[in-house]
Amino acid sequence: MNKTLIISMLATTLLFSGCDKFKTKKDDTATTASEWSCTSESNLKDLQNFLKQEYLKKIDKRLRETSYYHSDQALLKKINDSLKFEIKGIRTLTPDTNKTNELECEGQIVVNFPKGLLKRAENAYLEAEVERECDECESSYSTLMDYLDGREVPLTVQDDYLKGKFGFNVIKTDKEGYSLSTRQQDDVINAVVIITQKAVQYEAYVKENSSIKEEQTQNTLKNAEQVELAQKAMDIRKKELNEEKSKVVERLNQTWDRFSDEQKAELQQDQSEWFEKRDIDCKVIAQKPAYNLSDSERETYQKQYNYWDDAMQQQNVDMQYTKCFNQRTNERIVYLNNVF
Known part of the structure; x- marks a missing residue:
């Protein structure tokens, strides 16, 4: 985003004659050359103040x-008190400065940070992993340096300073002077803002992460307790089902043994088909997940x-198979007791 600074030049018109008039023109030309220049100290000071104010607003x-x-x-x-935005390495890109109303200038913004600030910001960036803002696209970079290197305008960050490309124009106007x-200052300013933000919020990130870790530890312990409870409930119910299975199998065998050889021969085919149907039906029924059951349909152990x-x-599938096995076998016992 381009910002425009207006520097007003007040010209006083003096009427002189002879040598005095020539001298005034000479002085005026010198003043004009001083302002109509990419390296004008006055212009650079205004630009540097502008950059600092933009940074302060953004932070x-x-x-x-x-x-x-x-x-x-x-x-x-x-x-904020110590940060300075300096413009260095200035070049004038306009070929002929006497035949234009606009000078195109190029240089670098150099920002010096208090000693140790960058390291603090780097540590804060790592601590703030859970706090990545999508609008800054930080989440795709693992370190602060990677994030700054990945900016659209290349930035140099080392030894407690940051450098970035900067461009500006000096424009002649009819009224203001x-x-x-x-142009190109936003990437540098935004980088300084990120560095400052991370540095001043570092302790908050550490505190938050400590709280998160403590909460995770407590949740892990609570979850382990619930898993243990769920396993105990399953094991108790599994024992009940297996004991019931032993009893119904024994009752089925006793019921079958009461038949005569002729009755057994008559029922043999039907009994074999029933065995197969019981096995298939129970395997299918056992596949239904507990979360697909209504709360009233779930057994006590399934509520976990x-x-x-x-x-x-898998243990639940096996148990539901056993439960179905027991139910179908009890039904078969009732049927066999009334078949003749």
Whole structure:
């Protein structure tokens, strides 16, 4: 986003004659050359002040938007007071400065940070892993340096300073004198904002992560307790079903043994078909997941299904098969007792 600074040049018209008039023109030309220049100290000072003010507005907005994290105000003041945006390595890109109303200038913004600030920001970035903002696309970068290297405009970050490309124009106007328009400053300013934000919110990230870890530990313990409870409930019910299975098998055998040889021969084919049907039906019925049952349909042990692992899921299938086996066998016993 381009910003425009207006630098007004007040020209006083003096009427002189002879040598005095020539001298005034000469002085005016010198003044014009000083302002009509990419390297004008006055212009650079205004640009540097502009960059600092843009940064202050953005960091204030950023911290308000992330106010759920406490910011170290003392550190923020120290950073803001010491930060300087310097413009160096200036080049004039316009070929003939005397035949244009606009000078195209190029240089670098250099920002020096308080010693140790970048390292603190790097550590904060790692701590803030759960706090990635999609609008800043931080989540695709594992470190702060990777994030800054991945910006659209290349940035150099090392030894407590940041450098980035910067462009500006000096424009002649009919009324104001000169105006300055800037370009390519947003990436540098946004990078400084991110570094400052991470640094001043570092302790908040550490505190939050500590709370998250403590909560995760408590949740892990509670989950382990519930898993243990679920397993105990399954094992108790499994024992009941297996004991019932032994009894119904014995009762079925006793019922069958009461038949004469002729009756057994008459029922043999039907009995074989029933065995196969019982096995297939119960295998199908046992496949129905506990979460597909209504609460009234679930057995007591199945009410803990949210805590089952794969082995417990399979144990439930086996138990439901046994339950079906017992029910169908009891039904068969009743049928056989009334068949003749």
